[in-house]
Amino acid sequence: MKHQSIPRVVGKWLIPPILLFALYVQFHGDFGPGGGFQAGVIFAAAVVLYALIFGLQAAKQIVKPRIIETLVALGVLLYAGTGLISLFLGYNFLDYTALDPDSAPHGQHLGIFLVELGVGITVAAVMIAIFFAFAGRRRLR
Amino acid sequence: MTEIADIVLLILMIVLAVAISRMHNLFMAAMMMGIFSFLSAIIFTLLDAVDVAFTEAAVGAGVSTVLLLGTLSLTTREEKVAPKNNALALLVVLITGSALIYGTLDMPMFGDPNAPVHQHVADRYIEKSGEEMGIPNIVTSVLASYRGYDTLGEVTVIFTAGVGVILLLGYIWRKEDEQ
Numbered sequence: 001m002k003h004q005s006i007p008r009v010v011g012k013w014l015i016p017p018i019l020l021f022a023l024y025v026q027f028h029g030d031f032g033p034g035g036g037f038q039a040g041v042i043f044a045a046a047v048v049l050y051a052l053i054f055g056l057q058a059a060k061q062i063v064k065p066r067i068i069e070t071l072v073a074l075g076v077l078l079y080a081g082t083g084l085i086s087l088f089l090g091y092n093f094l095d096y097t098a099l100d101p102d103s104a105p106h107g108q109h110l111g112i113f114l115v116e117l118g119v120g121i122t123v124a125a126v127m128i129a130i131f132f133a134f135a136g137r138r139r140l141r
Numbered sequence: 142m143t144e145i146a147d148i149v150l151l152i153l154m155i156v157l158a159v160a161i162s163r164m165h166n167l168f169m170a171a172m173m174m175g176i177f178s179f180l181s182a183i184i185f186t187l188l189d190a191v192d193v194a195f196t197e198a199a200v201g202a203g204v205s206t207v208l209l210l211g212t213l214s215l216t217t218r219e220e221k222v223a224p225k226n227n228a229l230a231l232l233v234v235l236i237t238g239s240a241l242i243y244g245t246l247d248m249p250m251f252g253d254p255n256a257p258v259h260q261h262v263a264d265r266y267i268e269k270s271g272e273e274m275g276i277p278n279i280v281t282s283v284l285a286s287y288r289g290y291d292t293l294g295e296v297t298v299i300f301t302a303g304v305g306v307i308l309l310l311g312y313i314w315r316k317e318d319e320q
Contacts, residue, residue: 025195030278031276032278034195035280035284035285037196038192038199041203044204045203048203048207052207069307072300072304072307075296075300076296076297079292079293079296083289083293093290094286094289096289105274105275108273108274108275108276109274109275109276111286112274112281112285112286115289115292115293116281116285118296119285119296122296122299122303123299125303126300126302127204129303130208130302133306133307133310133311134208134211134306134310135211136310136311137215137310137311
């Protein structure tokens, strides 16, 4: 689709708002619908749209597959790490009260923010990695 | 009003499902699956399950359609015509279908206040989650904190899926990509 001007122009207009919307869904998930799962998928959808319009190689220049591979694991580590911190601070696993013992809602809010971020990172990275793995294959003859 | 919308949407979904199963053009079938996902996303919205509708629209209609099309570009667009009158397949489908319908007979009606799901901890989540978590979205509170352990499992499942695809289809980066 590299040489078709309508998808190119529409893509250039649409991709930044999609990325912004993904960040909104990620960080506004405490107050409205959404959260890490949805935000990750929307973010990945923006990258997929970019790859469809401008080609896989162009997308791989921006979203480095090597970094994506690291991010796949980093999100889960962030989630489990938040749980381990509360475990080491003497609370139950994933009991975010440990993050701010003076004010439980504040600690819970911080913990939810961290684990949702971990979810978002892993979901976005896995979706992009699966797309790269599928799209990067050459047709067998 | 919503009942009429529900019925129209469900009829559309049944029509689409039958159409997809009778279609031999895989490209059209993949696009129809996307429309099917959009219709179910609308039904989830009507059921006030906005978070689920969100996911259905993004994953079902968006990413999975792209993945199906990506797979189609590696294979042919036309389905191989299967031998007709496969009695065994019909039998399996009928048994599975009737087992699924039998399973729904025990389920409580939609919105039934006596349903088991409303008897246990739901009230406490609705009454207390605001002050305990400090955030208004109960779904997020349940997902990330009260049931945080389950969500960790879900993220691990997604992680495993990603690792599995990378291992099966080969590394997603090669040396020449980096130049």
